[in-house]
Amino acid sequence: MINVNSEDLNRVEKKDLFASGHRACGGCGQALAARLVADAAGENTIACVATGCLEIFSSPYPDPNWRIPFLHSLFENVSAVASGVDAAYKALKKGPVNIIAQGGDGSTADIGFQSISGMFERGHNVLQICYDNEAYMNTGVQRSSFTPFGAKTTTTPMGNTTRKKNLPIIAADHGIPYVATATVDDFRDLQRKVKTALLINGPKYLHILAPCPLGWGHTGDLTVAICRLAKATGLFPVFEIINGKVTNVQKIQEKKPVEEYLRLQGRYKHLFKKGVPVKAVAEIQEIANQNIERFNL
Amino acid sequence: MLKYLEGSHGVSQVVAMCRPNVISAYPITPQTHIVEDLARLVGEGKLDAEFINVESEFSAASVVLGASAAGARAYTTTTSQGLLLMNEVIYCIAGMRLPIVLTCANRAISAPLNIWNDQQDSMTVRDAGWIQLHAEDNQEAADLHMQAFRIAEQTFLPVMVCMDGFILTHAFEPVDIPEQKEVDAFLPPFKPQNIVDPRWPRGIGLYADPRFYMEVRYILHRALEKSEMVIKQVSEDFARTFGRQSGGLLKTYKIEDADLVIITMGSVAGTIKDLIDQLETEGKKVGLLQICSYRPFPRKEVYRVLKDKMNLLVIEKSISLGRGGILGSDVRWSFPRTEKKDRKISCFVSGLGGRNISINDLRSAVEMVEKEPVELEFLGLNPDIIAERDL
Numbered sequence A: 001m002i003n004v005n006s007e008d009l010n011r012v013e014k015k016d017l018f019a020s021g022h023r024a025c026g027g028c029g030q031a032l033a034a035r036l037v038a039d040a041a042g043e044n045t046i047a048c049v050a051t052g053c054l055e056i057f058s059s060p061y062p063d064p065n066w067r068i069p070f071l072h073s074l075f076e077n078v079s080a081v082a083s084g085v086d087a088a089y090k091a092l093k094k095g096p097v098n099i100i101a102q103g104g105d106g107s108t109a110d111i112g113f114q115s116i117s118g119m120f121e122r123g124h125n126v127l128q129i130c131y132d133n134e135a136y137m138n139t140g141v142q143r144s145s146f147t148p149f150g151a152k153t154t155t156t157p158m159g160n161t162t163r164k165k166n167l168p169i170i171a172a173d174h175g176i177p178y179v180a181t182a183t184v185d186d187f188r189d190l191q192r193k194v195k196t197a198l199l200i201n202g203p204k205y206l207h208i209l210a211p212c213p214l215g216w217g218h219t220g221d222l223t224v225a226i227c228r229l230a231k232a233t234g235l236f237p238v239f240e241i242i243n244g245k246v247t248n249v250q251k252i253q254e255k256k257p258v259e260e261y262l263r264l265q266g267r268y269k270h271l272f273k274k275g276v277p278v279k280a281v282a283e284i285q286e287i288a289n290q291n292i293e294r295f296n297l
Numbered sequence B: 001m002l003k004y005l006e007g008s009h010g011v012s013q014v015v016a017m018c019r020p021n022v023i024s025a026y027p028i029t030p031q032t033h034i035v036e037d038l039a040r041l042v043g044e045g046k047l048d049a050e051f052i053n054v055e056s057e058f059s060a061a062s063v064v065l066g067a068s069a070a071g072a073r074a075y076t077t078t079t080s081q082g083l084l085l086m087n088e089v090i091y092c093i094a095g096m097r098l099p100i101v102l103t104c105a106n107r108a109i110s111a112p113l114n115i116w117n118d119q120q121d122s123m124t125v126r127d128a129g130w131i132q133l134h135a136e137d138n139q140e141a142a143d144l145h146m147q148a149f150r151i152a153e154q155t156f157l158p159v160m161v162c163m164d165g166f167i168l169t170h171a172f173e174p175v176d177i178p179e180q181k182e183v184d185a186f187l188p189p190f191k192p193q194n195i196v197d198p199r200w201p202r203g204i205g206l207y208a209d210p211r212f213y214m215e216v217r218y219i220l221h222r223a224l225e226k227s228e229m230v231i232k233q234v235s236e237d238f239a240r241t242f243g244r245q246s247g248g249l250l251k252t253y254k255i256e257d258a259d260l261v262i263i264t265m266g267s268v269a270g271t272i273k274d275l276i277d278q279l280e281t282e283g284k285k286v287g288l289l290q291i292c293s294y295r296p297f298p299r300k301e302v303y304r305v306l307k308d309k310m311n312l313l314v315i316e317k318s319i320s321l322g323r324g325g326i327l328g329s330d331v332r333w334s335f336p337r338t339e340k341k342d343r344k345i346s347c348f349v350s351g352l353g354g355r356n357i358s359i360n361d362l363r364s365a366v367e368m369v370e371k372e373p374v375e376l377e378f379l380g381l382n383p384d385i386i387a388e389r390d391l
């Protein structure tokens, strides 16, 4: 069993391994998350990155901002590439080393889904991280299978009509030893989860809610507030699944109506006609309520 | 030691002796016997490597990409639909200069579904930046793998060894399998250059904006051109070490005083040589030019050997639909502009989807060209089938 309370795990790390000078938008949740992940993982880490905003804002030739080894190949194969790195380290009897495969929700939940499933099932020693900004941001805010119900994207101009795919549960059902969700406002919790995951040999999955000011239609200074509301409404449950058991569920201290969360974001503006919520808002509230019940938030 | 074995096993045994660190492949006919045998060798502990069973060819190619970027000698094998599925990664591997070796057990492409041999699959990725070497027989297929790892690791270019599916992969022939110590002497351990390693943090696979992209592609193109020299040297060194000619840029047969030269790649060369011998007894002078290195295409060498030959006949197992013969175009391009005019290059698309290319088919092609050169012909078409469908 992992000792979740040790001092090391709970320390907030600041090492600048994902250094300043990248090209993300101000307030980008993903840029913040990537820094927290790199600093938590430390120098002995290989960052494999899928195509997407993170790759584009962090790895232009000749001046990437990574201070740990960085490997990029394509949009949909980061988990297989990381599997190859893992295989090489085993074959060459090198290491141990932290191998992190990371990308957006598109590369994780959609086009790279098969590759991730394969990596989990084969049992590679890889931490898979999804920076969930709920759409394909790099190509101009198109819908992904993580786009929430009601949200407007450029390919769901009337609002998305489907619900988010539940990848943490699907990941856990592969029988992998560690799954967790986190948000970028809580540095300590996010970094503790990265460190916890890296202590475990085998495949791990960390799902991070990473607001995108550009795609969600909010100012950069609201990234943290929006994360807190995502949790307080029940729309984004934060928990761990260790060896198949859901644990460490973050309880809601003061429950908020989803309306408060939605009203901060341009992508939900169409749900309020002249300031009055339309029917879809009730359905989003229903999704939040179901989460609260299911995870006992 | 001379062993009587299946073409696939000649390849798997030699690949194993090349000591790859990581093997990843996905089964597809007619490549399966190669993967199965390598899995067995790893499973039985006879080969110290990681064998990664993946869920698709896309991942197989991606696994060897990652492994190679981490400093491993990496190997994969596929064919047909598998190679097409890998396509995006294939380009990436070359662009990232990863010296991976891939065996392509050449097979036709859907639709219609067809598991038999032609060379359309490897043709579709001819522009990807890989070296492509074509084997004539099972001995050469086995030998080329030893050479492939050396060429790849010397040039930092990936190498695809192409062998005709079934015709070679499933044919039993005596193959001289070397001793492990001979292979070790011929193929030094892999010394990777740019790898992902926390001791030397660096970025691999960065993106290049319009200021840099063209230069990277130019350098890759030049690297392929320059690899001609390495392919030649490695083949010569192989001949010195093992006492037989395998690989290289091209091979010729009875070409010196030939009036007509047939040009081809792969296993059909054997049938063509038989025909040439037959025709010789009938007083006809026909020669053969066999392309071993299809990419880089040895333009200068082709020109050198064909300079005085005005009548050429290309037998090729692929087609650029809506355009015609592909190998034929490469041959035509090998001549300086001023020398193209009077040269007759007849192109025969042959053996698609495993259609047998008999010695009589080839004879009819020669006779046709002797009468009058042709632009593009399909060898051995059945007119009855076409009459029904061709509207």
Ligand SMILES: Cc1ncc(C[n+]2csc(CCOP(=O)(O)OP(=O)(O)O)c2C)c(N)n1
Pocket: A030, A051, A052, A053, A054, A075, A076, A103, A104, A105, A106, A107, A108, A131, A133, A135, A136, A137, A138, A139, A144
């Ligand atoms: C095979 C392929 N299809 C499409 C694209 C175009 N593309 C690049 S990034 C991207 C979206 C990325 O979305 P996500 O993974 O959510 O990352 P984000 O940019 O939102 O962080 C798309 C569609 C591509 N690079 N490759």
Ligand code: SF4
Pocket: A023, A024, A025, A026, A027, A028, A029, A030, A031, A053, A057, A133, A137, A138, A211, A212, A213, A214, A215
């Ligand atoms: S578009 Fe969104 S995810 Fe991409 S850099 Fe900007 S804020 Fe970050």
Ligand SMILES: [Mg+2]
Pocket: A104, A105, A106, A131, A132, A133, A134, A135, A136, A137, A144
């Ligand atoms: Mg996204």
